Amino acid sequence: MCKNLAKTKSNFSIQSFEGGYDKNYSYLLTCLEDIDSIIVDASLELSRLQPFIKTTPAAILITHSHHDHIKHINKYIEAYPEIKVIGHPKSKLNNTPEINYLPMKDNSVFKLGSLEIKTIHTPGHYYDSVCFLVENIIFTGDTLFIGRTGRTLSKGSNISDLYNSVYKKLLTLPGSTIIYPGHNYGSKPTMTISENIKISNLLQASGEKDFIDRMKNYEKTRVNNS
Numbered sequence: 001m002c003k004n005l006a007k008t009k010s011n012f013s014i015q016s017f018e019g020g021y022d023k024n025y026s027y028l029l030t031c032l033e034d035i036d037s038i039i040v041d042a043s044l045e046l047s048r049l050q051p052f053i054k055t056t057p058a059a060i061l062i063t064h065s066h067h068d069h070i071k072h073i074n075k076y077i078e079a080y081p082e083i084k085v086i087g088h089p090k091s092k093l094n095n096t097p098e099i100n101y102l103p104m105k106d107n108s109v110f111k112l113g114s115l116e117i118k119t120i121h122t123p124g125h126y127y128d129s130v131c132f133l134v135e136n137i138i139f140t141g142d143t144l145f146i147g148r149t150g151r152t153l154s155k156g157s158n159i160s161d162l163y164n165s166v167y168k169k170l171l172t173l174p175g176s177t178i179i180y181p182g183h184n185y186g187s188k189p190t191m192t193i194s195e196n197i198k199i200s201n202l203l204q205a206s207g208e209k210d211f212i213d214r215m216k217n218y219e220k221t222r223v224n225n226s
């Protein structure tokens with residue numbers, strides 16, 4: 001299913017595509033001035049997005065290198081051999097000969113048409129997690145979902161890093177910033193940071209210890225595999 005979710009005053013569109021391993025999202029971000037576009041995460045088969053791609057995409061943004069977010073990346077590269085892959089400098093995708101990889105440092109900015117896109121490194125769920133900020137919207141991958149944060153159960157995750165990434169980097173953004181997460185795990189596909197804090201126990205911690213305690217309780221009471 002494709003939805004145009006962008007409700008901003010800016011000259012761009014966001015189309016979301018749900019599927020993949022576990023209600024994954026891939027996104028197509030298009031600058032409407034020149035129809036330049038980028039893809040966020042290679043979670044879904046290219047055939048799902050391709051009918052909506054008007055020109056050769058400039059890049060694929062990788063929020064982190066867990067398999068479900070990069071599963072179809074080779075197919076994208078086959079279709080668009082010049083496409084850049086943008087993500088964390090220490091990603092396992094870096095230094096792969098067949099990938100035109102562009103590592104981005106924390107707080108780096110690159111352009112898509114008239115749009116400026118800022119990379120924010122947010123380790124915790126995974127060591128190479130990156131969020132991408134475009135004006136008043138942010139692609140958060142598995143760092144921040146609707147209603148909660150990501151989990152820290154896999155090798156390469158760290159709960160203290162996640163606390164710092166969420167509380168000191170993401171929740172300090174303007175409350176009107178709109179979240180576009182990596183999976184459809186919430187009550188609706190997207191919402192503002194302020195709205196998300198109101199509905200999420202995990203986003204209301206008084207400090208790191210309180211956050212860790214809340215996460216432990218969440219794991220004990222979790223009712224699904226998300």
